[in-house]
Amino acid sequence: MRETTMNRREVLKTGAALTFAGVFASPVRAAPPPAEAVTLALIEAAKKEGAVTFYTAMDLAFAERLGRVFEEKFAGIKVRVERSGAERVFQRIGQEYQSNIHAVDVVNTADQSHVIFWKRQGWLAAYLPEEVVKYYDKKYYDPEGLAIVTRVLVSPFGINTNLVKMEDAPKSFADLLDPKWKGKMVKAHPAYSGTIMNATFQIARELGWEYFEKLARQNVMQVQSATDTPKRIALGERAVMIDGAGYLVIRNKEAGQPVDVIYPSEGTPVATSPSVMMKAAPHPNAAKLFQSWMHGREGQQLLIDYARQYSPHAQAVEKPGVRKLSEIKLMREDPEGVEKAADEVKRRYSQYFKV
């Protein structure tokens, strides 16, 4: 139990020793695993396992949709979605693994820094689906095949257009400090959401922690999930969403709700969202099949068409209505930085925002 009190850096030291031992035992480990095709044998083995447990930080509706489409395609394999914020998912896996509970097969987190930690712990299984090697830029998957980027997330502003006109809307982070937005904004929490953890880290790096100190005085409504802020502006509970899942704002707009998205002039926070397969997965074959399918054309097209997110798959067809990633001024993502600063980010955040 005492282990739970270790912070990431302490674990880092122990983890480093573990990795070293691992390397010593099997020197070929650093080499990329061969790309694997989906074979009939794999499908049969997966069906025999009959289930896959998917921990994810995606919006629940999309995660369940992915699961149901997969189930239709591979009858007999049940997908159980366990959704929470990426930071919570990370905590849950840590707590479960410490108690020797190995329930999870595939994880999709919204925080790249988690992969660094899990790799160090030696918890990840190497697996590269054929399609990933063929159609994914090398920067989108781990050279050892331990993680694959499933989607790219941005965290823009959102507004409720009934409550604020586009021309009056805030265009930059600096605008948000204007007293006229006091009590009118909603924000998600970095201790819950991976997207927000990365966004908070990037904003603090670009604008300094003083920015959050000032923002906290704006009487901001504090919710947990990056998927909740878009829902709050759609309800009309607040006029402006400071951060959160841009894709949900776009989805809601396309569904006819009075919301719109704004990319702040200082740059939009970005988080690439990787998926991993656990070494101790209880359903290793079903996990492979799911990883492969989710990162294949079908899963990725669903990601674009249904969830309105950015896909790393070169052949996935973009659907108009979402601004191209290359046309957005993005902040720089820094998973190593987040990995080191995560506890500090949470501490300072709760110091300013009180929760």
Add this chain to the structure above:
Amino acid sequence: MTVAVPDTRAPRRFGFDLTKPVLYLFAAVLCVLIVLPLSWLFVYSLTDKTGALTLANFYRLFTESSFYDPLATTFIISVSSAVICCAVAAPMAWLVARTDLPFAGTIRALVTASFVTPPFLGAIAWELLAAPNSGLLNKLFRDVTGADQDVHLFNIYTVSGIVFVISCYTFPYVFTLVANSLDRTPGELEDASSILGGGRWYTARRVTIPLVLPALLAGGLVAFLQAMTLFGSPAILALPAGFHTMTTKIWSLFQFPPKPELAAAASLPLLVLTVLLLRAEHMILGRRGYSVVGGKYGAPRLISLHGMRWAAFVLCLLMLMMPVFLPYFALLNAAFSPVATTFVTFQNATWQNVHFVLYELSAMTLALKNTIILGTAAATAGTAIALVIAYVTARRAVKGWRLLGFLATAPIAIPGIVLGVGLFLSYTRPPFVLYGTLWILLIAFVTIALPSAYQQLQAAFRTIHPELEDASRILGATRLRSLWQITAPLLRTGVVATWCFIFVGVMRELSAAIILFTSETKVISVLIYDLNESGDLGAISVIGLGMLIITFAVVIAVNKIPGFGTVRFRT
């Protein structure tokens, strides 16, 4: 009539007395249930990360504003809730119990409805109703008055909002205690006062009020404790507003990186305060009955309200709008609305949320299964343990029966979240690694349910005079046989009622479960909490309504059984 009495010195059927081992076994079980988690709580609160003895955790608790602010907030919330509960519940209980209020039975049923509504569900429903901008009531207010978008009537994300919501689901405790007390107050005492020339107001002031005052004070204390130990409502309403209460703070100390030693230290003030207040309650309630001496009394005479009857009835209904009608309406509306806080019309009504919960939400099946397994198991085990202990203490069957009774009542002093922390610390380590199994949740739920189950069954035993068992034993039956043939049939209704109320209590439990669940052992209350964090209000409404339907089915089934008492729920 003569009866051939068999030789009472006939050899026992068993070689030795079974009662002793039973006592020791149950005492051991209860000790493990209660003493183990509390011991770890103390150990952790007094040690640092390396395991060295320290008071630093408590020092931080009382010197850092991030700790003592929540403590102060919790105190304010608890005191205000207790006062409001008493102010609302006492007059209502008087109206129901002592006046010719029309449909008094309906009012009692509606109070029961707010009693069994999970408080976290109520909090979410009130979010739908009274969030400052999107709340249905505020929207209605703006539509009617034409007020500006910025104007709102209610803001639920405030301390007063939380006090209001907590009071909605806590006042039934006060109501039940006061109404029961009024039901039992003999009318003759009031008659005597009237005969001796006391006017109605004088009688009320000098006779009725002093008689129910202990119950009212006790009710106030229970309300205070409820408000203090609740997790769901403050987590749902206080965090968005940017402040913590003690329970949400304890919970946040379990987030990564977890600080169990601080969580343990923060749990102890809640525990100490609860113990102190329960002692106070005991002292006050212990005085009750001092004036009710001997003889049999007629039913209290109902006071005629004359022209005020219907006004009083409407007033009660208005009060019950807050915990029952309005929240249920908000949930129903959200369940069938495309956007949770848009009023449902024929044009926009949708089955989408129902479809999502029934056919897409993959966590639902497992959570439902876990809840039903745990509800059934906790109800069965809890009833069985309570039954044995109640028998032993009611019949004083073995030496040391007082100890068993004390151990069975002790968990009432342990707030759910504190128990959760203690169990987490106890069962994530060898020799009992129960974390991740349903067992740890079962232990939590049984422990939480035990005091009320025990009290209820003990009361049931008291109504059965030992003469009946004695007669059976004199006629030659063994203790077990007379239990089986005489006592058990007489107790059946009490046992069934206890079983059902533990089951309903398990469905409402969130504060211990939120600390102890893993992905494989999630229960419905935790699932609803998760869905609230991700903002899926439509799905919550559908699940919540389903929960309420199951709960009411159980409660109505129990009500069909005559003569069950009230059960104290804890969350």
